[in-house]
Amino acid sequence: MTQTILYARVSTADQNLDHQRTQAEAAGFIIDEVVADHGVSGVSTKLAERAEGKRLFDKLRHGDVLVVRWVDRLGRDYKDVTDTIRLLMRRGVVVKTVINSMTFDGATTDPMQEAVRDALIAFMAATAQAQAETTKEAQKAGIAASKGDPRKYRGRKPSYDKDMLDAVVGMLALGKGTTEIARECGITRQAVLRIKADPVAAQATLERWI
Missing domain, CATH: 3.40.50.1390 (Resolvase, N-terminal catalytic domain)
Structure with missing residues (x-):
């Protein structure tokens, strides 16, 4: 069963x-x-x-x-x-x-489906590692900045949370458009474009506010 x-x-x-x-x-x-x-x-x-x-x-x-x-x-x-x-x-x-x-799913035998599946696995795994590395760097920077004004260091609070960020990154990997992603995730097109341009920087910004 x-x-x-x-x-x-x-x-x-x-x-x-x-x-x-x-x-x-x-x-x-x-x-x-x-x-x-x-x-x-x-x-x-x-x-x-x-x-x-x-x-x-x-x-x-x-x-x-x-x-x-x-x-x-x-x-x-x-x-x-x-x-x-x-x-x-x-x-x-x-x-x-x-x-x-x-x-x-490993059951597929279609070469195109296998290629798309493997590319998605690689992209998502690479993003997970990049986010982890960014988190460590943000934490180090946060410690260094704690001697000064942490509000000045954190900058503007992002309009997305961790779930939204992961959702946007995943949808971008699937090739979805900016407008569609913004609508589905409930954030602005500008926020989606910023994440698309540099997902690691977007993660770093988020980490400063967690």
Whole structure:
């Protein structure tokens, strides 16, 4: 019997795992079980090395569906994320994201679909790593700026949150237009264009306000 498992991860004590399940259920997923890692960094710890990550690998079987909020829950290292998704697909596990409703399925044999799927995996994994690196740099800069006026350092507050940013990046990867993305995400075209021009800088701006 196949099952749908949500994998959730939070890296700090003040983050909330329940939010990730609520988001998944609101997106229409019927979750059979939640596997979650608390206080684990996606940068320094691979999924297979996390306590619950190991259990996740043991539980997943051919035909199962693995749901994650976004690929950054699996990890923030490009090679680790791409290797993990491809390993799961080889096992016959379908990986689905809550943000942008993406599906990574190893069952397809169409060369064009495979090329698009693999390009999306690579793009999303690279973005996750870039965002992680930007977060570290923003934190370092924040510490350095704390001796002065932090309000001057933070600049203008962005009109988007983390979920919106991930959604915009994912839609851009799918080739959607600026106007369509702005309408679906509820932000201005100018905000979408800024994210499109430099998604890493957009992440850095957001980090300064979290």
